[in-house]
Amino acid sequence: MNKRKKIFASLVFIILLPLVFSPLPAGERETVILSAVGDELARSMGQLEIENMKKPYYLEYTISDRQVLRIDATFGSLTRSEQVHDRVLFVGLRVGGYDFDNSAFLNRESLYAFYRGSRNISLEDDYNAIRHDIWLATDSAYKEALEQLAAKEAFIKNNIQDEKIPDFSKEKSIQSISPAKTVIIDRAKWEKIVKELSAIFRLFPAIHDSAVEMRVKMTHKYYVNSEGTRVCQPQPLVTLTAHAVTRTADGMQLRHYVPFYAPGTDQLPGEKQLAAGVKKMAAELSALAAAPVLEDYIGPVLFTGQASAELFKQVLVPQLSGERPPLTEPSLAELAVSSKLVRRMNRRILPREISISADPTRAVFGKEALIGAYEVDDQGVPARPVQLIESGLLRTLLMSRRPRKEIVRSNGHARMGGGGKTGVQIGNLFITAQKGKTYKKLKKNLLQMCKDQKLPFGLIIATVDDPAITGAGSSGYYMMRRGQGDRQMTAPAVMYRVYAADGREELVRGITISEIDLRSLKDIIAVGKDYYVHHCLLNPGGGLGRFSFAGSGGGLPVSITAPSVLIEEIEFKKIEAQRKNPPLLKHPYFPDNR
Secondary structure, three states: OOOHHHHHHHHHHHOOEEEEOOOOOOOOOHHHHHHHHHHHHHHHHHHHHOOOOEEEEEEEEEEOOOOOOOEEEEEOOOEEEEEOOOOOOOEEEEEOOEEEEEOOEEHHHHHOOOOOOOOOOOOOHHHHHHHHHHHHHHHHHHHHHHHHHHHHHHHHHHOOOOOOOOOOOOOOOOOEEOOOOOEEEEEHHHHHHHHHHHHHHHHOOOOOOEEEEEEEEEEEEEEOOOOEEEEEEEEEEEEEEEEEEEEEOOOOEEEEEEEEOOOHHHHHHOHHHHHHHHHHHHHHHHHOOOEEOOEEEEEEEEEEEHHHHHHHHHHOHHOEEOOOOOOOOHHHHOOOOOOOOOOOOEEEEEOOEEEEEOOOOOOOOOOOOOOOOOOOOOOEOOOOOEEEEEEEEEEEOOOOOOOOOOOOOOOOEEEOOOOOEEEEEOOOOEEEOOOOOOHHHHHHHHHHHHOOOOOOEEEEEEEOOOOOHHHHHHHHHHHHHHHHOOOOOOOOOEEEEHHHOOOOOEEEEEEOOOOOOOHHHEEEEEEEOOOOOEEEEEEOOOOOHHHOOOOOOOOEEEEHHHHHHHEEEEEEOOOOOOOOOOOOOOOOOOOHOO
């Protein structure tokens, strides 16, 4: 056998094997990477200096080693099956001191340099190659830090600061080295499952387009800083989403989706459950296409299941960051945002029946695995539970190592997004209620409120849209607005009107919430005893909220556990979207349409 044939034979053999993530022996990869990072860090802290300029006082490196299996299918046929491996270095270099340094200053230069702190590095566990990559990235980061410090000092001279708050908090160093995880994926099996799930849409002629997308990610995150902290964390994540779109006879485009998230493929629902979830979504979308249209509505609304968790995610979560916004040039002031809750400490922001905690140390709720769990945050601070709201009273906010006057230490909620931006974000959020009611009683309360207000019907919202999955509008713009906490939720995907006379439920479409904000949550008048675990992907919030971009494949894993809630009054408006005619020809697959 000649050389070319031998190579081809070996490649075929590899392809037929199950996919293996992180095949190195336990401890080997950690040793090489952490040694290279630690040695270059020590050299930089000891020797990196420009004459008559300040040396770095703090240096941190994060290496994100990510292997991803992507499997996509449409209408029973594979459209993608590929494995991607990348390894990205993020450098955090500070010049000055803990009280005042080059960080957290927003001017035109830093705006354009927003993603310059990252660099793709060697995929091989080669000590010398990794050190070479770190050396170049550190040199660039140091020069940029000096320029930024000079610009910040000049700004301070011309702009009086009322309060002197440290730029960076001092935290204890830790050592947390978890062994690398080896994940074996039966690629052929999951290709077959994804194809079969996508073929379910062959049963639904009303649906024009659909897709099933699966991502199996194995990320190993290595973190080292000059304070002595060393961290290695494996972060497995599996996402499987199905989404579909149709256009009604009156030209309205409708989208729907169903997501499945888990730390591993063995924790996903079984094949029958996956298929049942996709069928239910497809059936709901088909029914929506024929559902009546509402023009407007003002009245009580019952949020249940996914919609309830999304209510808290979209209205409350963007405000839970206590991170102090950066100093900002006047022309960019609107980009720096701060939580609307910072002045409401120890004041009531929710009904007294509701308490909320953030706990990234918790791995399960009941029998369901939580994807938002982690041991150490992305600034090397151990994760810990935080009681945010107690009996309706705001007690504290989530913090990174950027202090504010009221909260000077991190509570382990600094998380790094895909572009290298570290901000504050939840991991696991738990909304709990005292004296929760059954769904039957909540619905009864809704109907009684409608009768009292002489309304013919009320609304129940079961699902709201996630544009990052369905592609509705611009997902980047969606996350940009959401980071600012604008008073608008994404449109309901599944919504029912409930007739006051007999409690009959009818699927409806065509309206979205006009505006909703934190004050609306005070109007929660009843809470359920049910709890829905909602998984999703979010990017960091905090002081630069406009830059919280996310897409279908990006974002930090988050789990929110919430009960159903009944709100006294919400105003809806007609969806103002351009309507287009359905396709001229019918779907070619279905026999009656050929």
